[in-house]
Amino acid sequence: MKLSNNLPGNLRFLFGFLRGFTIFGAVVVFIVVVLIPWLAPHNTAWKHMDVLAVVRLDFEPGVYRVQATKAAVGDVALTEIRGSLAVNRASADAELAVLSCWLFFLRTTVELAFYYVCLDLLWRLCRNVERGEIFSESNTRYVRNLGFAILVYQAVACAAGFWYARLIDGFLQHRIVAEGVKLRLHWGMGVFPLDVSLIVTGLLLLALGEVFRQGLALKKENELTV
Amino acid sequence: MPIRLNLDRIMLERKMSLTELAERVDITLANLSILKTNKAKAVRFSTLEALCRELKCQPGDLLEFVDKE
Numbered sequence: 001m002k003l004s005n006n007l008p009g010n011l012r013f014l015f016g017f018l019r020g021f022t023i024f025g026a027v028v029v030f031i032v033v034v035l036i037p038w039l040a041p042h043n044t045a046w047k048h049m050d051v052l053a054v055v056r057l058d059f060e061p062g063v064y065r066v067q068a069t070k071a072a073v074g075d076v077a078l079t080e081i082r083g084s085l086a087v088n089r090a091s092a093d094a095e096l097a098v099l100s101c102w103l104f105f106l107r108t109t110v111e112l113a114f115y116y117v118c119l120d121l122l123w124r125l126c127r128n129v130e131r132g133e134i135f136s137e138s139n140t141r142y143v144r145n146l147g148f149a150i151l152v153y154q155a156v157a158c159a160a161g162f163w164y165a166r167l168i169d170g171f172l173q174h175r176i177v178a179e180g181v182k183l184r185l186h187w188g189m190g191v192f193p194l195d196v197s198l199i200v201t202g203l204l205l206l207a208l209g210e211v212f213r214q215g216l217a218l219k220k221e222n223e224l225t226v
Numbered sequence: 227m228p229i230r231l232n233l234d235r236i237m238l239e240r241k242m243s244l245t246e247l248a249e250r251v252d253i254t255l256a257n258l259s260i261l262k263t264n265k266a267k268a269v270r271f272s273t274l275e276a277l278c279r280e281l282k283c284q285p286g287d288l289l290e291f292v293d294k295e
Contacts, residue, residue, distance in 0.1 A: 221268065224260060224267040225268040225269070225270065226258075226260055226261050226266050226269055226270065
């Protein structure tokens with residue numbers, strides 16, 4: 001059955017374009033991270049500040065006081081301050097520069113790979129729909145793989161976030177100089193965000209894959225009914 | 227499938243070709259071939275009725291249960 005409107009065709013074009021854009025992005029990342037520092041180490045175009053993580057400073061009680069006219073002592077308290085930790089990717093401190101480059105490389109690689117896989121699966125799905133193949137083996141596989149890709153991405157992002165947070169935390173503990181302040185890295189934000197709605201979408205797609213599988217079984221049965 | 231269709235045997239007895247039966251029953255040659263080769267998973271009552279009418283037989287003559295064990 002051919003669909004009368006051209007929505008699948010337009011979507012296929014859009015996904016194909018965005019998929020090509022991710023390849024372009026990968027090439028740009030390769031040039032920025034590998035080629036420019038290698039070919040022109042004194043070129044400062046790529047050396048910009050990179051946000052490493054969001055850090056939280058926890059205070060001991062009484063270190064800082066918030067004064068309120070009618071409030072009793074202890075009614076209002078400053079317990080923490082949050083801020084972004086940004087570093088120069090070409091810092092003279094080699095350890096810092098490596099940390100920053102690692103984050104940039106890791107984040108862009110994981111995200112580009114994830115976007116490429118998702119866009120490629122969506123492109124294939126739209127191509128099949130455009131051909132009039134709705135409930136087919138390949139479409140069932142594509143929808144299921146899309147769900148798995150989202151869940152795997154979130155798992156990888158979570159693991160990488162933990163690992164990187166430990167790395168930065170270890171680095172910062174020896175370098176922050178402050179009295180009465182305890183540093184804590186807020187790992188979830190800024191490094192690899194854990195997106196609950198994306199996890200729900202992944203599970204929804206797995207359920208949709210099962211619907212496609214059942215639909216395919218019904219279609220096969222119907223095709224062999226004479 | 228343990229249910230078999232003895233279409234080829236009855237067609238041979240009636241000396242009727244697959245093309246002729248397909249025309250008389252008004253189903254495609256491809257679908258009749260699915261029935262003949264026992265690849266079908268279900269048969270509509272309307273198809274069974276047309277087959278019985280054209281082959282002058284009972285549904286029991288066409289269908290057979292084969293116990294594989």
